[in-house]
Amino acid sequence: MIGTPQSAVRALSLVVIAFVGAVASSRPGAADPSPAASVLKNPADFLSISNPTERSRAIFNEIGKVLTNPRCMNCHPAGDHPTQGDDRHEHMPPIWRAETGHVEVSCSGCHTTHNITLHEAATYRSIPGHPRWGFAPLSMAWQGKSLGDICRQLKDVQLNGGRDLAALQEHVARDDLVGWAWTPGEGRKPAPGSQQAAGELVQAWIDSGAECPR
Ligand code: HEC
């Protein structure tokens, strides 16, 4: 007797995790290839740029340090799969998105409502978790795009979930799934700065005209 279908799925997921951990740990050292910046500048650091358009672009470049950090990028993939780790390798085990016509396994089978620290040997020290864990839709895909293109796409209400600039700022500054990137669990480097600092930069970008890098 194996209880509810849900507990069977959960049990299977854990077996898969243990298996992946074992396989992954036999890979030669997947060291961090890109020591990402860990600090963010303040809006005040950009006041010396007197031309507002140039100032706005420079501020967006700073916001880009957050957007292109692996903690955000891994969930905003352009292809079929999310990615993992600072080297953004394809998610293990392989999973696909429903949007491209594939069967999408429920993330919550493995990603629960909170980060879970592991105690057994694996290449990763924790499994990320959040109640709304899931793929960003393809219209919000960032991987493989220039920062200018990400910026234009972010501003496009047809693509960004119908958000005006104020709603976009609110999302970056307060959404708790975005906030996960600064509390990503054992063994994962947080996004640079803080969620509050990122929110302040987005506000300063809007106040200077919300210009996009070319
Ligand atoms: C069978 C288990 C399993 C399922 C199902 C699963 N994941 Fe994962 N996922 C993991 C494990 C384990 C890790 C941690 C691995 C690591 O950090 O190397 C992980 C890590 C991730 C990461 C990397 C976070 C980071 O910044 O490194 C992303 C993104 C992710 N999963 C997205 C998803 C999405 C989206 C779904 C659902 C469509 C999903 N996962 C379904 C097991 C799973």
Ligand code: HEC
């Ligand atoms: C666990 C996966 C996940 C992580 C991690 C994640 N996002 Fe997202 N993101 C999503 C999903 C899902 C949506 C779509 C949901 C919605 O529109 O509310 C989204 C939407 C967005 C949007 C809406 C507009 C658009 O066009 O993208 C912004 C802005 C955003 N995320 C910023 C971030 C930032 C900044 C980070 C890192 C600090 C981040 N996200 C990390 C899953 C993620």
